[in-house]
Amino acid sequence: MTQADAIRHKAALTGWLGSDQWIRYLAADGLPEYGPSAWPDQWPSASLKERMALFTTDELIPLEAWQDADTIYADAAMCDMVTAAAQTFPQQRVRREEFLAPIGFLFFAKPVPSAAFEVLLPDQPPVTAITWACVDDGVNAFTWIRTPAGAYDVNGVTVQVTALFPQLAYFVPWDKPAHAGTHSVSLLRTLSALSRQPLTREDSPKIHQSVRANARNAKVRPESFRRIALRRPEAATHELAAARAIAEGRTPAGHWVRGHWRNQYYASVDEHRPLWIEGFPRGDFSQQAPAGERLLVARGDRAGTGQ
Template sequence: MIEISAKEVPEIRARMADWARDPGLDGAGNWFRFFLGPHPPGASDSYVFDRVDDVAATIAGTLAVQLPASELFYVSSAMTELARHAASSLPDYRLHPEDLPSPVGFMVYAQPPVPGTASGPHDDVCIVSWGPGRGGVWVHTWAPTSMSPAQRGVVQIGRNLAKADHHDALQRARAAAARNLPTPSPDNKSATSEEAADLWGAHLLTTWLPNLERAQIPPSFCPPHGFEWCALTPMEFMEMEGWPDGVSDNQSSVAAESKIALQRTIVATWLLMGQTLVHSERVHAPRAARRRIESLDPAMGTAVRYIDLRRSRTEPSDHSTDDREKSGREYHHSWIVSGHWRNQYYPNRNENRPIWIDWHRAGPDDKPLIGGERVNVLRR
């Protein structure tokens, strides 16, 4: 897994924005057309796209506008852990535009927020970008390009085909499909390594035939900025009972439960970022990186909001000593209250909004703690 620091975020965003605006074969437009297509399976069933929409072109065009304009955020490891934990008990909730930390954003987690949610050849999702879209807000997830031995072989084959004449590559794919060979599996092992390579090569060419018929192979095959687009999830400003599957480059390999867990973790992160238990400070890209960013787009910002937990923990006001005295109760022990969500009424919305109550010690400070003292170890 690639580790990303906060100071690297502006240059990563700049490279991704440059890719999104590139009209050439290695740009986002051709990448989405080759891998996703104008009408990917399932997209026409979403309320976001009509059957006449060119989904690939729409996604590429939206990213070209939103990535350069996005506000940058970096979520620390401690904050990521809290968001992951809080998401597991997040109640269904009506998402509001003001719940977003910014209308257009680019957020990098110090570690994957929900390990194991990325699809196909990707590592775990660690980047989330968002902005206005039809139906509410469009949330894109990204993962570092996987370079496992198997993936390296696939990428190399793709890059070699990209160097060939497109017509020739298309003819080779059609010839491979005409052979009607079985899909490689442990049940149909080839006698020799050469036969196995031939079977795998024919299988890949057959798989890519629809892609080759609609677009040329991107020369880099994987996006040149080093991160794979994993999915688009449209989040409505509505009751949060899970969201549509959205559009993914490999829908079948991602479990619905994992996707919902990731989506809820993203929403939990946004909600937590608006609370006092979170500390935010500005971090800037190094001078050399700022120069490289300026060469791509002089107007692009280089400041990142570093999101972390505050060091001090205070007992919530709804468990104050005054309240206990007013209740007339006498406690003979103190105890630990686990972290939990509590609905807070907001008059300007005329409805409740969940706020996170962090773990705290309740009861008289001079009384023994049930279960003994609690020890917390924070590993960085």
């Protein structure tokens, strides 16, 4: 996905979230968290029209909030780094101020695994985008997958969708821990934390006039577009390879001392925040790994070894 594609998707998706097709999708029980879990008594016997009425009377996020939301674009190398680093993100409480923005759209230059290396969800398609909103009681995030735009059957209800289809929803209350590497909030937290580290850079690239017109027609602010990239993109490939090797229990040729998170204490704010300690290469990557060679894995402030 290019940067121009991201803005076009943002414009199309914003319009869809402000249409009755979004409510129709929710009423069709496309996301169980927004149906039977929210209204267990009314839901089983309610008609589609009655279910849609439940959502229209509920306090859904207004269209204007989505139009003003930040648009974040993670470049290709950043996608690899997020996938690798999400596996070991510290198990700490979710805070409102840790996210890139109170509400936003995150687009990946290339799809990332929805559950990273988690084996519990092997059939889930990769994620193209994440939308999130910080609400009163927690953070709510959706993953979106790439599909052809058109009409889809959702539990017997026909729903018109854009080229992005809502796949999974995940909600985490404030001050509650969230598991690492297995859901959209984990990926979003990882990118948010990495964006504050010295290894990344952020800019607002110039947008082509034709794309700006597309954004204006959807009442989307093109100036809200932010690109996040790695200063040393080559490191992402090594981090991802090391993470996969560890997950699969194998040792790659040479070895990359994998980067890791440190739960760093900041006295000025009296709290711990994740600090990424960058990985580095060691050994000859041009040679096959000899039998018995070990892969060094950094854990916390100490380096351990794994076969």
